[in-house]
Amino acid sequence: MRLTRRDALAVLAGLGITGGALGLSTLDPTAADGDGSSGDRDPAETDLLATMTAAAEVVYPSQVTGVGEFVETYVTGRSRDASRQAAMETVVSELDEIARDWHGAPFADLAADDRDDLLRELGVADSEPVPEGNVSERVRFYVVNELLYAFYASPTGGRLVGIENPIGHAGGTDSYQRAAMDGGQSDVNAGENDG
């Protein structure tokens, strides 16, 4: 099952974040592999994208592909809100520090199993998401729940659990009438059809 940039744009549209710049930055071929190596980003932003992508690889079901492009588009969109970006960068750098302490390398450089273990050992799975909380609570809020929201509110993520029009996605008024999921592509423009 492949996540696309369109999925990320659909979730962002639901959150009121729309506009060509999102598409453009992620069309940059150096950014499209999602490893955060894109030319003119500042280092904190590069770390943010790399760490979020590395976290998504363990937070998302293993059958999912296209994670890099999806996360990059989504996080870039979310970063339009400077205070959210700052909060995400702070928690991501704390997570990196812990990864260095415990495993001797930044979070994104750890093996997937180690990333998963680290998050669980940090208590993130059982933590409440609290934006102003301790580090585990903030990792839950700004990393894990941010990524889970992006995934399960997207048409492709929703489809994986049987709903092509999940809550938060402006997927129109046909799907509720249908007996089964249609086979179609997600409609990325649906969220802009409002007044």
Added chain:
Amino acid sequence: MADERARAPVADADVCIVGAGPAGGIVAHRLAESGQNVVVLEAGPRFDGDRREQLEAHVRPGLDGPWEMGGPRDAFSSSGESFYPLNAARVKGVGGTTLHWQGMVMRLHERDFELDSRHGVGADWPLDYDDLKPYYAEAERELGVAGAMDNPYAPPRDDPFPMTAFPPSHSDSIFAEACERLGLDMHSVPSARNAEPYDGRSPCVGYGTCKPVCPSGAKYTAESHVEKAEAAGARVIDRARVRRLEHDESGERVVAAAYTTPDGETHRQAADQFVVACGGVETVRLLLLSESDRHPNGLANSSGVLGRYFMDHLFAGMGGRLDRPTRQNHVGFNTSECHQFYDDTEPVNGVKLEFLNYAGPSPVIDALHADTWGDELLEQLDESYGTHISMGALVEQLPRADNYVGLDRETTDDLGDPVPEVHWSIDDQTKTALSRANEVQASVLDELGVDVEWTVGPDNTGPAFHHMGTARMGDDPDSSVVDAECRTHDVRNLWIAGSSVFPTGGAMNPTLTIAALAVRLASSLRARLS
């Protein structure tokens, strides 16, 4: 500073309206349009901007509720046998509780206006369905209602709905099989929600979060009436908490509303006429707080019934799992209901049945609360989503003098004013009606072969958040607070808009009736001014 000047009183106001929910908003719009100088004082803020912040606050755990309810401003106490969760049941802000509401809008049935004379229970209204019928039609146009003339139990109507109904859901079609075999009728739900562009607002685009927030603007909120009122010249002052209504020496006319703004200043707004539209609880509180030598039991309370006969609708529900996809949680509103038992006499309480389109959990919300992720989470969601099916019902509670809204003089809010006390319990007759609703629900679910997992009935019911009855309408000043025009018997220039005035509440969500009475009140008031 500029901000605070904007909260200064308006000179030469004809009408001062307290509260900017649908009741106050509609009256304000009507009167401003007809050339009156209108000022609206609203305790809560304007929620500007798009609704995405509220969407996120609703979906994502860890954020404050979308409408900032529950702080010291909103303190209350609950006495009586049943706890009343008041702050889940209202919103303070421009738009009032419609910011959060669901938007189902039905007319009361004819019998609801004559329960006493027909069945010897409750009370008669001083007007009947025919009196209200044209105002119901206007109210449907005001709110923008999508509906169909497919309900044989609904009261007679002259015109079609302003918009065609939303088509039934897939899950309605599952219910339809069982209902057909059981001889149960299903009809569309009138919805204050755009099925097509209407009144400058978007059609529904399927966010699925109607309650508590519609990011597309498809769901009606009273913000649209407030905006129209302002466009017609009304002044709307937000964060202006009215704490007392002051009267003249005779006690027969209100002369000013005293309100406090966020800077702590208290201002006095003078006007010729005053309309209190603060919702079923705060309306009473304001009148009780305005007690004086002339009105020792509270303003306009010579009858002693102000605050009494508090009613809500009770929820009954049942749900479980089927062995096939039920396609829930795509949209946040229902498309089918059943009024077949509404006019029954055994029990006499009205019962309205609902077929839910939002049974069971939503995967995205479940995921955000889960204690795992990755493949394990996917397995959990696969198991939790897809086959839930549920029915709901609203059940009528008859008016009883010992259910009341009063003042808790021991507890004060952040301005030092006594908080409202909601004293509420659920009587046995209402419980019998809840059991009856459960019985019908069980028969439908059983016919479908549903594995029932939960029931909400007489022992664990809760309120539907419709505050009614606290300033009842009647012809007799000794047993009612307002007359059929919604003007108080005791104070000549004081009017009450909202469900406080309902002598009985039926089992229909109240807001269409609130809107119809508001339209009617506006024309009576206009007639007095001219």
